[in-house]
Amino acid sequence: MPGSTRVFGMTSILRSASGVVGVALTGAFTLLAVLAHVVAPTDPFASVGSSLTPPSRAHTFGTDDLGRDVFSGIVHGTRTSLTVMLAVVAIASILGVGVGAVAGYRGGGVDDLLMRGTEAVQIVPRFFLAVIVIALFGPGLDRVVLVLGLTSWPAIARVVRAETLSLVRREFVDAAHALGATTWRIVFRHVLPNALPTALVVISLNAASVILLEAGLGFIGLGDPRSISLGYLANNAQRFMRIAWWMTLFPGAAIALAVLGLNLVGDALSDLADPRRRRSGLPRPGA
């Protein structure tokens, strides 16, 4: 069956060095996020020490300007940022799968219309949209999630559409129908597993931009001060760059490593999806 070999093959991601590093990093961060309360039981919002103390035995990554533990901030910040990323991915996936499957399945005029819509959404500059939305609706991470979720689905839609189209062409669908399978069952059992690797590439590349977008919004004054996320930490550290290097270095390293991990996983997955295709991880134009 076409679907299962690809799924099986995903474990071969571990064959390349970068794949291993990527999975390790991403795994470590995910674990950190899930076990946040165990790894860092200190409340990241609580003042537990004097302000701006460098790394010490009591506070491994030092304290920030309000005396909050930086390590705790990073661990819980990872959790928040990861949750945001997952929420964005969830929204984008639902929309992307829906649009892509319908477009590929129906073809013709419906396909055309949906693809025009997809292009239009892909054009929207996310940062500027987020600025307007926050300026009109007020700050909050939930708005950021919505804006990103509603603008990130086109890439996924394209991938799902491509897979659906290839299956349709192979008359696979007719045969499956003859055997009594419903449309959505076909989509879930066959389209999605094939689309998954390429979709994951897209997702991993997008995920990093969530943190950076959020940090950027905070820098121009549109951040959400109620949540400690990696973006918030990056923004907060900026004023103290010259007198508290630990506030800049550790969150910065965390962001860089998270982005690195996600990108390496994305790279390895795209190598897997089609080793002979360009390892760019981007859908070809016109696809």
Next chain:
Amino acid sequence: MRGVPGWIAAAALVVLVAATGPRAQETPARGGTLVVAISADPGHLNPAITTSGATHTAAELLYNGLLGRDERGDAIPDLAESWTIEQAGAVYRFRLRDDVTWHDGTRFTSADVKFSFEEVLLKFHARTKASMSSALAGIETPDDRTVVFRFKQPYAPLLLQLDATEAPIVAKHVYQASDPQTNPANTQPIGTGPFKFTSYRKGAEIRLARNPTYFKKGLPLLDELVMRVIPDPGTQVLALENGEVDFLWGVPGPDQARLKADARFRMAQTSYHPGGSNCIMTVSFNFERPLLKDVRVRRAIAQGLDREAFLRQVLFGEGRVAAAPISSEMAWAHARNLTMPSFDRAEAERLLDAAGWKKERDATRVARGVPGIAYGTRLAIDFVHFPAFSKYGELMRQQLGAVGIDVTPRPLEPAVFAPTVFKDRNFDTNVISYCNGPDPEIGVRRMYYSSQIGPAPFTNAAAYRNDRVDALFDLAGRTVEREKRTPIYRQIQEIVVQDLPYYWLVETPTTRAWSAKCGGFKAWTGLFAEAAFCKR
């Protein structure tokens, strides 16, 4: 001296005087360009139609007021060379200088003053409009050099409201028969000030040049003044350290220690700011909320707050814990040795217990027998603030959490904050930077006066009503002699510290910094560079 011929003694005296007089001291250098960093593009350069800090910072050097202010905050002559107060303060008569010309050469007369107030300031300048328009009966100009202000009742604060920040004088011949808000002179201004307008590149810089016909002889000393728009405070400091700018309006807290230790720079702290002076970060209690009706609860909140911590962690020590409801910068109105609620957690807990709020298993206190509050209600309040003040929210949450009060900070951006607090009154507590202004009548009255409860922003947020306080403010506003006003304001402050409609956290001065090559700055006024110089 005996025996020395008179003429030798006289000559010696002359030489002595010449050697020790001003000439022998260092003469401030003439000429040069001063580069000033400003944080925001002003949009336009007319300070008479707005109270925006950005516009006033950039434009006040182009204008003058009838009076100026000295280092202590007292009125000194500017466009007006002298004045008399008549009828116990109901009439003010100003004699104007006759050697003042506008930057385009036209003579300055009393008609300009009358026009500025009637057609511009009283219509568009928020603070002047709010304080003067109902009190003013009329402005007369019996001749070119005289302006008379007539008030319906004695009006005390006038002399401190007449500088370029509160009442800049604009040219009648430029603005008459036009809408002051859209007149093109707003971006090509013509004033009387020490500097005249050269160019304004939007979003980038404003260039000013020395006014050769300025009425204060010998001033200004600089040839050129450039204001650069640099929004990021960190970049402003870098620019100062790199020699690209010479003067900063405000040094960020984290950088102050480093600059102070650097011999290349000088610093001065001041509470004056063109957008609003003598500001105090103030927590308001919404009197209309049942949870806050009991003064013991408000007192407990006050005593649960460690204001020194706010000063250290939010302001990096730049400022003072507010020792009285009126800013210490107005020494004559500030109540000395007032007994303010002290930081005392044990006492706060005792007060809450006494008021019927008991601590149970959960950390937050619960109502057990509080009149008007349902049994079992949690002591949970919200705290509304500008996003920029989120550190205050954080500290409130932590400190009050320790005594069993659950505080939820609610950041609201400025455009939403004002209607939420003043129109809808949808808040329990908030923090506002209430600027007292040059006189308590300008910035303090509006916080406590009962008629100031309403939708206009930054008025009486607490919805505090006290007839005695109202009457005292009325009296203080009518009493011109400062020494008589002092006890009145003291009484007001004693009452409000007992009633606690607000809790006054910290006074927030700013620190100016400049290159040691330059000097002569007056940090306490908008005409800060009138006598400034830069050595080359």
Next chain:
Amino acid sequence: MSARYLLRRLAQLVPAVAGIVLVAFVIIHVAPGDPVLALAGQHGDVAYYAFMRAKFGLNRPLPEQLVVYAANVVRGDLGTSYVHGRPVVAVVLERLPATLLLMTTSLLASSLAGIALGVTAARRADRTADLLVRFAALVGYATPSFWLAQIAALTLALGTGLFPVQGISDARQAWTGWRYVGDVVHHLALPALVLAANELALTTRLVRAGVLDALTTDYIRTARAKGLPEPAVVRHALRNALLPVVTVIGGRIGMLFTGAVLVETVFAWPGLGLLLLSSIQTRDTPVLLALFLLVSLAVILTNVITDLTYAWLDPRIRYD
């Protein structure tokens, strides 16, 4: 590339612009509060709001309003910004050149550097140089641009004294002619460098992938076997690799504007970034909307140009 394709591609501009206008329209009306506040800003007076209500037909049914709004956008009339006292579109267009200068310089720098680094990485694939290049590019991408900007200002400007930390020109001296150009270039160096560093990662990765891919094709292997010198081989592989670089520029324009905004804020570069910042602080929503529309339009136009360039570069692609 046929004229038919060209026309067809240009015709696709219309639905794209329509989509953007629709998005802006939806946001204006879904936002809490009176839509006139979003269109006219917070600072207007009653007379101005009445005027804007009439101009945008806010009393008419929604579909009609959409048409009116679209017409106004196309005409370039988005009302007046009360904060600036001038038409919104004029305010935005006035700041555009500085930002365009910054963006095109960074794009050029990052593309050239990306090509150089990508080729190097591809030729030494999976060896230390390759890993170093990929890692450095990734760090440039992962670091928030405002950090990178401040670190650059600290180390490269203040640290060496070779570059200025702010502005587009010298505050003390007003240069003219070629010396002015030199002054601007001097001020442009750091902001463009920082922005380019942010963008470098993607270009490097694409070029590397493209070159690697091309180097393994039969065509190239034959050429090598026939003794074609290495630089010529690389050149052929590069031509192939450039195609996706061109395509992806269109997609990156949005991110480039974003990066420009943040970098401009740190370096006080007087372009759209500073305008965005001040409009956020004053909640000057008409200007924010205009910026959104302008950037979207720029993305659309860039996409068209890159598609056309792609088709021109690679006649094998059939677009019917």
